[in-house]
Amino acid sequence: MTGNITPVIMCGGSGTRLWPLSRQSYPKQFSQLIGPTSLFQQTAQRLAGPGYAPPAILTNSDFRFIVTEQMAEAGVEPGAILIEPEGRNTAPAVLAAALWLARDDPGALMLVAPSDHVVADGAAFRAAVAAGVPAAEAGQIVTFGIRPTHAETGYGYLELTEDPGDCAARVIPLSRFVEKPDTARAQAMLEAGTYLWNAGIFLFSARTILAAFEAHAPDLIAPVRAAVETGKPDLGFLRLDPGAWAGAADISIDYAVMEHSANLSVVPFGAGWSDLGGWDAVWRESGPDARGVVTSAGATALDCDETLLRSEDEGLELVGIGLRNIIAVAMPDAVLVADKSRAQDVKQAVAALKAKQARQATALPKDHRPWGWFESLVLGDRFQVKRIVVHPGAALSLQSHNHRAEHWIVVTGTARVTVDDDVQLVTENQSVYVPLGARHRLENPGKLPMVMIEVQTGAYLGEDDIIRYEDVYARN
Numbered sequence: 001m002t003g004n005i006t007p008v009i010m011c012g013g014s015g016t017r018l019w020p021l022s023r024q025s026y027p028k029q030f031s032q033l034i035g036p037t038s039l040f041q042q043t044a045q046r047l048a049g050p051g052y053a054p055p056a057i058l059t060n061s062d063f064r065f066i067v068t069e070q071m072a073e074a075g076v077e078p079g080a081i082l083i084e085p086e087g088r089n090t091a092p093a094v095l096a097a098a099l100w101l102a103r104d105d106p107g108a109l110m111l112v113a114p115s116d117h118v119v120a121d122g123a124a125f126r127a128a129v130a131a132g133v134p135a136a137e138a139g140q141i142v143t144f145g146i147r148p149t150h151a152e153t154g155y156g157y158l159e160l161t162e163d164p165g166d167c168a169a170r171v172i173p174l175s176r177f178v179e180k181p182d183t184a185r186a187q188a189m190l191e192a193g194t195y196l197w198n199a200g201i202f203l204f205s206a207r208t209i210l211a212a213f214e215a216h217a218p219d220l221i222a223p224v225r226a227a228v229e230t231g232k233p234d235l236g237f238l239r240l241d242p243g244a245w246a247g248a249a250d251i252s253i254d255y256a257v258m259e260h261s262a263n264l265s266v267v268p269f270g271a272g273w274s275d276l277g278g279w280d281a282v283w284r285e286s287g288p289d290a291r292g293v294v295t296s297a298g299a300t301a302l303d304c305d306e307t308l309l310r311s312e313d314e315g316l317e318l319v320g321i322g323l324r325n326i327i328a329v330a331m332p333d334a335v336l337v338a339d340k341s342r343a344q345d346v347k348q349a350v351a352a353l354k355a356k357q358a359r360q361a362t363a364l365p366k367d368h369r370p371w372g373w374f375e376s377l378v379l380g381d382r383f384q385v386k387r388i389v390v391h392p393g394a395a396l397s398l399q400s401h402n403h404r405a406e407h408w409i410v411v412t413g414t415a416r417v418t419v420d421d422d423v424q425l426v427t428e429n430q431s432v433y434v435p436l437g438a439r440h441r442l443e444n445p446g447k448l449p450m451v452m453i454e455v456q457t458g459a460y461l462g463e464d465d466i467i468r469y470e471d472v473y474a475r476n
Contacts, residue, residue: 120272145196167270404458413450
């Protein structure tokens with residue numbers, strides 16, 4: 001490599017295909033689906049080290065603190081974090097990143113990658129990227145094609161000008177993109193040997209991709225450039241301008257640019273990859289046993305075959321008896337049971353739950369905030385009990401409520417509590433009362449997480465009953 005590659009990590013998503021673990025409030029890239037770290041952390045670590053610059057990350061406002069927290073845990077220092085005011089698909093996001101990088105170096109190489117993929121061999125993937133660098137520096141748009149392992153109908157395909165053989169890392173000209181096929185067409189392409197799965201991973205220079213947008217999607221350039229140039233710095237993030245961003249078309253990079261470009265090449269990759277596009281993929285990537293069974297720590301399978309049993313609650317044991325081709329995923333507030341062949345229909349279940357206005361459609365029981373997280377333990381008529389965990393050195397906003405009072409009991413650690421003009425330290429087994437309407441703040445001055453039980457009482461207990469006066473995280 002002649003220079004560092006800047007990874008551009010796409011970190012949005014609605015979290016429907018891996019419901020109930022993945023939801024709109026906390027999509028799959030932040031979850032520990034495969035291994036002890038999240039998919040996002042695995043991506044950041046895979047694209048770090050010699051030859052790589054700090055990554056640029058595209059995400060939304062709700063995830064910005066999750067991104068920084070998980071990056072710190074992964075030991076990877078982020079570069080620019082661009083906040084999209086709303087999801088406009090991948091073309092505007094890639095264009096925004098290219099415009100941002102081109103300000104300092106129009107020749108900068110960009111590796112655009114989703115944040116929710118599993119790659120079995122990180123070293124092999126980095127070797128594939130290195131193989132594509134000379135072509136990218138010469139003005140090619142390089143995409144990465146995955147050797148198919150089965151006739152998959154959920155992916156688009158890349159048709160190559162020649163058989164990739166053993167999928168050794170080398171550049172091959174692309175013949176065309178192929179839309180997601182039906183089963184018969186997918187089987188025919190698998191047998192032909194000249195088709196690879198389209199991973200949606202691209203390598204190019206900022207100059208090259210900007211020229212491609214000028215040629216094939218010029219209407220996107222003005223609104224996205226305005227969104228970048230008039231974006232506002234906010235606690236280390238760059239908030240793209242909402243008004244300008246709203247003028248950008250909602251379109252994917254494939255439709256906007258890739259399918260119209262002539263300067264496309266492919267680097268084959270055959271060392272193990274999955275986009276975890278459904279629970280059947282999680283089952284496959286989790287290493288089924290001799291009977292095809294995958295279980296989590298809190299699950300037990302008796303006389304089962306080709307089955308995934310997964311409990312995501314430490315206090316909930318999931319037991320399957322005599323199951324065949326079943327996916328069962330248990331959360332504290334929702335349970336999914338499905339035939340493995342219907343894994344792609346999970347998003348229909350999410351749509352049905354949204355139609356009945358079920359909270360479980362989009363929100364997890366654990367609500368992540370920049371200062372930590374909380375979960376509701378009991379919700380009744382005029383009362384609610386929560387567990388609250390505050391990170392070391394973190395603080396909630398100075399706030400008040402119009403409709404509820406609160407009792408706080410510290411379980412672990414020490415809290416600095418402000419109630420109107422009174423500030424006090426509250427230690428383990430001590431409690432404090434926050435009257436309705438009182439201005440109050442909760443802080444963790446210690447070096448370990450602080451755990452607290454909160455009992456709310458009042459006529460209305462919704463999270464929108466918060467009046468913020470001061471907030472270190474600049475939340476409106």
